[in-house]
Amino acid sequence: MAGRQADSPAPSKLAAAAVGQQATIASRAAVRGDSFYVGHRGSGDVYPEHTLEGYQRAVAAGAQCVEISVQMTSDGVLVCLHDATLDRTTTATGTIAHLPSTALRGIRLNTPQLGPAWSAEPRPMVPLFDEVLAALGGRVAMCIEAKNDDAYPKVVATIGRFGLTDSVIVKLPHTSPRFAETKAAGFAVFAYFGSVADVTTENITALKAVLDPKRDYLVLPVSDKNGYTPDSLVDQAVRSEVPVWVFPAHRRVEARHFIDLGCKGIVTSSLGYVTGDAPVTTRDTWAYGAIAPGEMTKDPALAGWAPQWSGNELHLTANGAQHFLTLGQFCPLAAAAHTYTINVEASWKALPQDTADNITLAFGHADDAYYEHRSGLGNGYHAIVRGDGRLELFRHRQGRPEGEQLGPSVASPTPEPGQWMGFRLQVTPNTIAWTRLAAAGATGAEFTVTADDGTYRGGYLHIGRSSTDGSAGFRSFSVH
Numbered sequence: 001m002a003g004r005q006a007d008s009p010a011p012s013k014l015a016a017a018a019v020g021q022q023a024t025i026a027s028r029a030a031v032r033g034d035s036f037y038v039g040h041r042g043s044g045d046v047y048p049e050h051t052l053e054g055y056q057r058a059v060a061a062g063a064q065c066v067e068i069s070v071q072m073t074s075d076g077v078l079v080c081l082h083d084a085t086l087d088r089t090t091t092a093t094g095t096i097a098h099l100p101s102t103a104l105r106g107i108r109l110n111t112p113q114l115g116p117a118w119s120a121e122p123r124p125m126v127p128l129f130d131e132v133l134a135a136l137g138g139r140v141a142m143c144i145e146a147k148n149d150d151a152y153p154k155v156v157a158t159i160g161r162f163g164l165t166d167s168v169i170v171k172l173p174h175t176s177p178r179f180a181e182t183k184a185a186g187f188a189v190f191a192y193f194g195s196v197a198d199v200t201t202e203n204i205t206a207l208k209a210v211l212d213p214k215r216d217y218l219v220l221p222v223s224d225k226n227g228y229t230p231d232s233l234v235d236q237a238v239r240s241e242v243p244v245w246v247f248p249a250h251r252r253v254e255a256r257h258f259i260d261l262g263c264k265g266i267v268t269s270s271l272g273y274v275t276g277d278a279p280v281t282t283r284d285t286w287a288y289g290a291i292a293p294g295e296m297t298k299d300p301a302l303a304g305w306a307p308q309w310s311g312n313e314l315h316l317t318a319n320g321a322q323h324f325l326t327l328g329q330f331c332p333l334a335a336a337a338h339t340y341t342i343n344v345e346a347s348w349k350a351l352p353q354d355t356a357d358n359i360t361l362a363f364g365h366a367d368d369a370y371y372e373h374r375s376g377l378g379n380g381y382h383a384i385v386r387g388d389g390r391l392e393l394f395r396h397r398q399g400r401p402e403g404e405q406l407g408p409s410v411a412s413p414t415p416e417p418g419q420w421m422g423f424r425l426q427v428t429p430n431t432i433a434w435t436r437l438a439a440a441g442a443t444g445a446e447f448t449v450t451a452d453d454g455t456y457r458g459g460y461l462h463i464g465r466s467s468t469d470g471s472a473g474f475r476s477f478s479v480h
Contacts, residue, residue, distance in 0.1 A: 294328025332459030
């Protein structure tokens with residue numbers, strides 16, 4: 001998938017145009033411009049998913065619509081939760097449909113991938129559907145799905161009781177038998193394919209036949225473990241004339257790619273960041289113990305890729321694979337084409353077995369697509385310190401797994417486990433300098449690799465660890 005930096009209209013401005021009237025599907029469509037942004041599970045990349053806090057954060061970030069999943073307890077109480085079980089996202093286990101609503105009093109959200117700040121008490125609770133409708137009704141449009149089909153009649157009745165039929169798009173999987181019933185009840189339909197494998201020529205044709213181009217939406221997955229939805233099938237869906245949305249877009253490059261293909265809606269888990277509406281920072285916020293908008297692992301939704309925090313330190317510890325983090329909160333760098341300096345401290349908390357493995361600062365990328373070594377994806381540079389202390393600079397090119405070394409290797413002292421090392425990257429329009437600084441309070445020499453190269457000057461950054469073992473830590477990251 002190719003892409004470029006998103007330059008979409010800021011949703012907060014679009015939402016502001018509808019102030020003073022109840023948020024309905026029609027009112028949001030009237031001001032949405034070329035693209036419609038939906039908060040996926042609220043704002044699930046930065047706030048616990050399907051919580052009142054997450055939904056409200058998406059609205060504050062300018063969401064024109066939020067996506068809400070609903071389950072039902074054994075005594076018929078509707079709650080906002082994606083999974084049928086409590087295991088993945090809460091402090092409890094078990095199937096929600098087998099538990100009474102009284103059990104909710106002892107259940108809290110558990111989202112380690114968002115940082116330890118979200119494990120501090122009071123943790124967010126699983127919200128009641130009534131509470132969410134009361135808080136959001138009239139403020140924002142909503143895409144609502146009864147994840148347990150037994151809950152569908154009560155979900156529809158509750159929406160009607162709140163007088164929100166015109167503000168709701170009902171989510172249905174493409175195999176649902178409820179299309180006619182939903183339309184007869186007066187709802188627009190969000191018809192989605194749950195996996196890339198489901199997106200076929202035949203299935204698109206069949207779904208198009210039951211959707212109204214003036215009211216309904218055909219929704220495709222951005223990607224899954226098998227890769228991205230093929231452009232050819234996206235094109236077929238777009239040509240169906242039913243507005244096409246995609247879900248979930250974690251990265252700006254994903255949103256821009258599908259908008260360029262003609263998709264009209266982006267369902268995103270980090271709305272302010274993906275639209276470019278979130279402010280750019282110049283210093284890390286790791287001391288606060290929470291993921292920042294735009295700070296993304298390979299899969300932001302999976303706890304297995306989550307960084308670990310310790311005070312003001314962030315550690316990349318995943319075993320069995322490289323571990324990298326996109327630093328979208330700093331990006332795009334305002335001075336990317338001119339002159340800037342990055343300072344960071346890094347440490348091998350546990351050294352890799354192979355001393356050729358390295359700690360990395362990747363830079364010069366044109367977009368926020370995920371980076372790791374030897375992937376052959378993206379153009380840019382990587383500045384590294386190997387496990388034996390060697391400093392090196394490389395340029396990497398799209399389609400070429402091997403990097404091109406710039407300048408000589410420079411030997412510096414071998415890192416010790418737990419030793420913090422200070423680094424400085426200086427970039428001008430035509431030069432790069434990568435320096436290991438003298439230890440704090442020491443009088444030792446600095447070690448620098450320099451290169452005359454101005455090939456790439458994109459504004460996106462990544463940090464990471466090329467090894468499949470060991471643990472790399474970072475702190476005091478700043479851009480000047």
